[in-house]
Each structure stands twice: as structure tokens, then as C-alpha cells.
Amino acid sequence: MSIKVTVLGIAQDGGRPQLGCKKSCCHEVKHEAYPAGIGIIDNVGHRHLVDASRTMVNQMEIWNQDMLDSLFITHAHLGHVDGLGLLGKEVLATNEVPLYVSSTMADLIEKTPSWKFLVDEKNVVLNQFQEGDEIPIGGGCIVPFSAPHRSELSDMHGFIIRGENKSLLYLPDLDDWPSLLLGFELKEWLKSLRVDIALIDGTFWSGEELSHRNLEQIPHPFVEDTLQLLGDKQDGDPDIGFIHLNHTNPLYDKHGKEVKQVNDNGWFIAQQGMNFEL
């Protein structure tokens, strides 16, 4: 049996439809998009969740699970942590579930009474990781790597999930590519990490989605620029998909020209329920 990764949410932190949005993007949305997250079932059947969204009940339904065996957190922004409280006795009442976080995220948990309570009540057991640690799971491991992303609450880590045959990289949030790649080309960087599948920041298609002021406050690489970095998929390139889409992102329109452009270049848009065998 291999490791199976399931996409449990594809939206930016606010989800889609998004609270307060009166534009057409959030009118009569037929299929709700949940904040980005993935579920990992290892080869002994243990269930590892990456990021804790308030929509965990819906995400568990996509995953076809009702409990988890460990939880990994990328960073402290809203949609990645606003479901942490669901592990407490009011809801899931987990018992000593390992919670894997960076040291700055662990500090924040210790300082946040409602999260510290989960630790005190033994719903979770804090496990601090360092970049590059190989955290073992059945049939493979999970490797955190640090990524530049506005760090007002905590730092940010993506994860590489390594199985016996393939590795998947998960990077929902990023400020910009140059600060991460440090001179590497994006595809070369992924190859240097021996990554076969990458789910990367697709928050905004372009700068047209937000006002200039807002774009400065919440920097992300635009998908149309990332496509320039990637060019066309060549033999031996990893499979690359976009995730963490803002509610305004035209990539939600399956029949739109933007989706066609991504697909024509050989890449894909992550979908809820999509599975990868590693």
C-alpha cells in the first residue's frame, strides 16, 4: 500500500463564497471551496492532516474520515488554524494527537489561551520541527521547508511528503518566488528536491483582482507570472498544480480562458477530492 494524499480545500483563507463579497464571484456559488488543506493516509492507515480549517467537518467528508492521527500546521494565518479549536472537547475531543509546528508557531500556541488549553487538556501534544527534519510516517516521511511569507504571527513552512515512489510538495502561501528560489529556476528547484508533484500558491491570477494598496499588503506571486517561470511542461518535469485560490480568481471558472492557458501549458488547478498516490 502506498501513501495517499487528498486535496481537502483549494481556497485562500477566506474560502469561496467569501464573507463580505458582493461581487459576482461569490453569488450563487454551487460548490463551496474550503480553505487549502491536504489529508495524508500513510501505508499503515494513519491519517495526517495538513492545516486546520474551520470547515474541517466538510473536509473530513471529502477525505472520508472522521478522526485524525496527527496534524501539521503551515503557519498562523486564519484559514490554516481557525479549526484548531475543533480538536477540543466541545467537538472532536482528540486524545494526544501529535501537533507538528515550527518553534514560532509553538510559541504562539503557548501564548494563545484557547490553543494552550488544547495542550493542557492533552487533546494535542506539541512537536516542534526544524526545516529539513524527516518526520516519519508509515511508508515515508514529511519534510518541512521554510518559505518567505508575511510573518506577522508566525513563520511559514511548506511540506514535502515523501512516499516510496513519489514525493509531493505543498506550498499554499508564498510572498514571491525569488526570495524562495535564491537564484534557482522554479522547475530546477523542484527537481533538486526530488519532487514529482507540486501544489503551489495560486492565490491571484493577476493584479487586476485587488487594489494596488491591498496587493502590497498581501503579496503573492501571480499565476500568470508563475506560468512565465514554468513555460511548457517538458518530459521529466514535475506535475504542478495551483491551490489556495482567492475568491476573485478566474481559475474557478473551469471553462475560462485562464484555466485553458494553465492546462495548455501542461499544468493543472487543484480540485477538492483530487488524490495522489506516492
Ligand SMILES: [Zn+2]
Ligand atoms: Zn493562506
Ligand SMILES: [Zn+2]
Ligand atoms: Zn467573491
Ligand SMILES: [Zn+2]
Ligand atoms: Zn498566509
